[in-house]
Amino acid sequence: MKLYSYNHKLAESVWWNLFLLTLGGLLTAVCIQSVAAPHDFLAGGIMGVALLTNYWTGTLTPLVWYAMICVPIYLFGWFFVGKRFLLYTAYGTLCTTVFGFFINFTIPLQSELYAAVVGGVLHGAAGGLMLRTLGSGGGTDVIAVVLKDRWNFSIGQFNVIFNGLLFLLGAYRLPFDLIVASMIMMFISSNALEYVLGMFNRRKLVFIISDHGEEISEAILVTERFGATMLRGKGAYSGSDREILLTVTNNIALKRLENLVFSIDRNALFIVENTFYVSGGQFARRGR
Incomplete structure (x- = not known):
């Protein structure tokens, strides 16, 4: 019971949650700035929308677009999801954006396949760390939670539909090889996320x-x-x-x-x- 009490207090600790969100934000920023964007990859969710917007407009950076798109989503979520969940999630988004201003290196990977593997591991590990907190990685997570709580719409179904439409839209802008590489990255990301999310709970x-x-x-x-x-x-x-x-x-x-x-x-x-x-x-x- 002492071990349970300690684990419970740690999971509820503000500093522990902020630490995991900060680390997750750092890994996300490295993934986007150093792997995904240099190779013109797409990601899932709002991050994918931000990357596609950056590719089309050539302005700002993907992480700045990500923060801008997330703002109205969080304002919407303020009325429908728990305030603690939303504030933690907003902090994770802020960390990701701030780290993006300082990460200006590219991981030297020439092969798109290798880049997809590295990007998927980084993206999945970041998402898993953030979901182990009382918040999340942000973006579509907030929308998915609202749909689940109010209309019992499956989170998994929402993500599949949203990402499917996103990748179809991306096919008009990106070569098919990059779409396939992006799909490989997201497949690896989902498996890495599940591993990290359940690592201490299996x-x-x-x-x-x-x-x-x-x-x-x-x-x-x-x-x-x-x-x-x-x-x-x-x-x-x-x-x-x-x-x-x-x-x-x-x-x-x-x-x-x-x-x-x-x-x-x-x-x-x-x-x-x-x-x-x-x-x-x-x-x-x-x-x-």
Whole structure:
């Protein structure tokens, strides 16, 4: 419980959130200024709109356009989303824009494929860090949250539709090779984002089916101090009642838990699934 209390306080800490948003803003600025813009790549969301606007007009910089486009979105979001979420998000956007004024180097990559890989890793890591805070990376995240909260419109569906239209529009300005390279960058970005977002929250979901569920649950609470939930089931073939235990653990304690279960019931069924994200209970919770 002490570890949970510490993790919960850290996740809620203003300074920790500002640190992650600052680091995420720095990585985003490096991605755009040093990789994406020099290679004429597109990104997803409002950042993609900013890049396309910069390519078409040849004025300002992509990050300045990004900040300008985000302002009316945040004003709109002020009336519909949590103020804390919006202020953290605005801070992340500010960091990205400010860092952009100081980053004037280009990562020396000649191959568009290599540039797409590096840009995708930077962009995804930045987005993952920002989403691990009580805010987000900004841009379409605010619109997506409003649509989700008010009209139950899927965030994933919105992003797919928005980015699909953006890339179709970009095809009128950019060579098809660059569109493909941009899509590769965004594919890598989405995977890097998921990895970073779940890096500290990945757990093992364990189902234990046994005739000695009560005894196993007591042993788990005493020796492992995990939370456990008792479910009631019925064998489809035997028709006998079964006790199903559900608990969440980590890689380190998984083998120890397995040994504990089979020391009590050698005939138990021990099922393990990977979980992408666990929040609440004895685990740190991300609020908005």
